[in-house]
Amino acid sequence: MADRLTARGAATRARIVEAAADLFFARGVAETSVDAVLVASATSKSQLYHYFADKDDLVLAVIERQTERVLDAQEPQLHELDTVDGLRRWCDAVVDLQRQRQCVGGCPLGSMAAELADARPARRALAGSFSRWESYLAAGFAAMAERGELRAGVEPDDLATAVMTALQGGLLLTDIVRSTRPLELALDMALAHVDAHRCPVAERAD
Amino acid sequence: MADRLTARGAATRARIVEAAADLFFARGVAETSVDAVLVASATSKSQLYHYFADKDDLVLAVIERQTERVLDAQEPQLHELDTVDGLRRWCDAVVDLQRQRQCVGGCPLGSMAAELADARPARRALAGSFSRWESYLAAGFAAMAERGELRAGVEPDDLATAVMTALQGGLLLTDIVRSTRPLELALDMALAHVDAHRCPVAERAD
DNA sequence: GCTTGAGTGGACTGTCAAGTCCAGTCGGCT
DNA sequence: AGCCGACTGGACTTGACAGTCCACTCAAGC
Numbered sequence: 001m002a003d004r005l006t007a008r009g010a011a012t013r014a015r016i017v018e019a020a021a022d023l024f025f026a027r028g029v030a031e032t033s034v035d036a037v038l039v040a041s042a043t044s045k046s047q048l049y050h051y052f053a054d055k056d057d058l059v060l061a062v063i064e065r066q067t068e069r070v071l072d073a074q075e076p077q078l079h080e081l082d083t084v085d086g087l088r089r090w091c092d093a094v095v096d097l098q099r100q101r102q103c104v105g106g107c108p109l110g111s112m113a114a115e116l117a118d119a120r121p122a123r124r125a126l127a128g129s130f131s132r133w134e135s136y137l138a139a140g141f142a143a144m145a146e147r148g149e150l151r152a153g154v155e156p157d158d159l160a161t162a163v164m165t166a167l168q169g170g171l172l173l174t175d176i177v178r179s180t181r182p183l184e185l186a187l188d189m190a191l192a193h194v195d196a197h198r199c200p201v202a203e204r205a206d
Numbered sequence: 207m208a209d210r211l212t213a214r215g216a217a218t219r220a221r222i223v224e225a226a227a228d229l230f231f232a233r234g235v236a237e238t239s240v241d242a243v244l245v246a247s248a249t250s251k252s253q254l255y256h257y258f259a260d261k262d263d264l265v266l267a268v269i270e271r272q273t274e275r276v277l278d279a280q281e282p283q284l285h286e287l288d289t290v291d292g293l294r295r296w297c298d299a300v301v302d303l304q305r306q307r308q309c310v311g312g313c314p315l316g317s318m319a320a321e322l323a324d325a326r327p328a329r330r331a332l333a334g335s336f337s338r339w340e341s342y343l344a345a346g347f348a349a350m351a352e353r354g355e356l357r358a359g360v361e362p363d364d365l366a367t368a369v370m371t372a373l374q375g376g377l378l379l380t381d382i383v384r385s386t387r388p389l390e391l392a393l394d395m396a397l398a399h400v401d402a403h404r405c406p407v408a409e410r411a412d
Numbered sequence: 413g414c415t416t417g418a419g420t421g422g423a424c425t426g427t428c429a430a431g432t433c434c435a436g437t438c439g440g441c442t
Numbered sequence: 443a444g445c446c447g448a449c450t451g452g453a454c455t456t457g458a459c460a461g462t463c464c465a466c467t468c469a470a471g472c
Contacts, residue, residue, distance in 0.1 A: 006469085009419060028321060030236030033459060044421050049461070106323060113382050114320030115234060117312060127382050158391055161379070165392035169375025173367070176319050176333050185364055186371035189399045196398065212439080212448065239429060250451050255431070 013051045015041045021062045021069070025108045029059060029115055059122050066108045067129040071136075073097065081140025082147075084195060091187040098171065099180050106175035109133075110168045134160045144198070154197045166190035219257045221247045227268045227275070231314045235265060235321055265328050272314045273335040277342075279303065287346025288353075290401060297393040304377065305386050312381035315339075316374045340366045350404070360403045372396035 005013065019041035023032040034055055038045060052058045071078065077093050080086030105111065109129055116122040134157075141156035150156075170186030211219065225247035229238040240261055244251060258264045277284065283299050286292030311317065315335055322328040340363075347362035356362075376392030 004418070006418065008468085012419075027324065028236070030234070030321075031324075034461085035459075045461080046420060046422075046463085050419070055460070104323075106320065110378060111320045111323060114312065114317045114378060115236075117310075117317060117381050118233065118237075123382065130379065130382060161388050162391045162395045165375030165379055165388050166372060166395070167375065168378050169371030169373065169392070172316060172320060172374050172378070173336065173371050175323050176329065176336060182367050182371050185368045186375070189368045189372070189395065192399065192402065193395045196402065210448070214438085215449065218449080240431085241429075251431080252433085252450060252452075256449070261430070 009051075012043060012047055016043055016048055016051065016058070017061050017065050020058055021065050021108075024059070024062055024112065025066070025105055029112065034058075056120065056122065059116070060125055063109070063112065063122060063125045063129060066112070067132065070107075070109060070129075071133065078136045081137055082143035083140075084191070084198070087140070087194060088191060091191060094167065095180050095183055095187065098174055098183055103174050103178045103180060107168060107171040110171055111175075114172075130164065134164050137163055141194070149198055151197055151199055159194060159197060162193055163190045166193075215257075218249060218253055222249055222254055222257065222264070223267050223271050226264055227271050227314075230265075230268055230318065231272070231311055235318065240264075262326065262328065265322070266331055269315070269318065269328060269331045269335060272318070273338065276313075276315060276335075277339065284342045287343055288349035289346075290397070290404070293346070293397060293400060297397060300373065301386055301389055301393065304380055304389055309380050309384045309386060313374060313377040316377055317381075320378075336370065340370050343369055347400075355404055357403055357405055365400060365403060368399055369396045372399075 016037060020032070020037045023036055023040060034045070034048060037058070038048060048058070052061065074090065074093065077086065077090035081090060109126060113123070113126045113130075116126070137160035138156045141150065141154075141159045144150050145154065145156055166186040166189055167183075170183035173182035173186075174180055222243060226238070226243045229242055229246060240251070240254060243264070244254060254264070258267065280296065280299065283292065283296035287296060315332060319329070319332045319336075322332070343366035344362045347356065347360075347365045350356050351360065351362055372392040372395055373389075376389035379388035379392075380386055
């Protein structure tokens with residue numbers, strides 16, 4: 001499907017994916033018809049089915065794109081996750097973003113995951129996305145461990161997973177109650193959790 | 207809609223709601239047709255539309271029923287949430303339940319929330335369900351505070367919200383990776399979070 | 413300037429879903 | 443017994459949706 005693309009073709013394909021990503025996020029996958037994607041991207045049916053085998057195939061492409069979007073949006077903070085301060089900046093950025101969105105929509109990946117939870121290939125793709133996302137957190141914690149800042153026996157991967165659960169749960173509840181409060185509480189808890197696994201000898205600024 | 211129900215009518219209505227709750231949980235609301243509900247509940251179209259105005263109305267009834275199911279399933283542990291031990295038993299029960307389900311499906315309420323995140327009345331109903339669920343946690347923490355076991359200034363409601371985010375995030379990731387690990391890590395984090403807000407003077411058994 | 417294949421437009425089809433309608437049955441009440 | 447309203451069965455209507463098809467354009471390479 002992705003072979004032999006001219007510049008024009010690639011642009012069209014991208015326009016479709018971009019529009020679909022927006023709509024899937026705003027309304028959900030099931031509530032978004034292919035026709036709605038066509039209108040939003042100013043393309044025609046034959047174009048969409050020229051680039052994608054079917055709607056599920058489009059969903060796969062959107063997951064890929066949405067993963068990039070999420071990671072790109074956090075790019076500035078994503079490589080500074082090896083200190084508590086860096087972690088806090090990341091948390092603040094996440095909360096800010098959600099506030100800008102008026103708390104609507106939760107996590108673009110998390111909400112798709114909840115909707116496509118069955119045996120579809122989409123779930124495997126989402127699992128990969130989350131694991132990629134988590135790996136940035138894990139890398140930060142691994143760096144902390146390397147520097148001897150974490151208590152002995154603390155698994156960086158487990159710490160990363162715990163933070164990710166707090167983030168996802170916080171985003172979900174934030175969407176439901178339309179307030180950033182749950183997200184803030186969740187991330188505060190996660191930060192404290194990380195802090196509790198640091199060596200007591202390390203000096204603190206807070 | 208709920209007025210003037212004979213015993214027979216109430217039974218039919220309940221059968222429909224029960225079947226719909228199962229299907230919505232297994233496949234999602236959008237992926238479940240009204241006809242599928244009819245087959246599963248051995249009823250006919252006119253019966254369903256006799257008791258419910260439309261599919262959205264049925265969704266509302268299912269949310270109500272699913273809330274009861276969730277609370278009923280946790281009933282034994284739900285009134286012992288005023289000690290760390292009771293809290294731990296609750297966590298263990300939740301993990302056990304998810305293991306029994308092979309980690310499929312996440313939270314019946316959480317997944318519906320993610321799917322119906324838009325402006326529908328269903329979202330308000332779900333917000334109510336979560337607040338009701340959270341109130342059991344909050345009551346437990348309030349009791350702890352009453353007994354002077356919590357540090358000064360700790361808000362029982364905030365503690366409850368934080369635990370709920372961990373639970374929801376844990377359930378979501380558990381569904382995605384098909385392992386109870388994220389849920390266990392999330393709940394461990396939440397327990398430690400609660401513990402960190404207790405008075406240091408209290409004796410400990412762990 | 414012609415060929416070729418990528419790219420495009422949009423009408424069309426088949427399917428399936430939500431919701432309507434009406435002709436009934438059942439069971440309590442007088 | 444017989445009335446009445448709750449209850450039931452299922453055919454039917456309407457519309458939307460995914461996916462197909464074919465005639466067509468565009469642009470790069472020879």
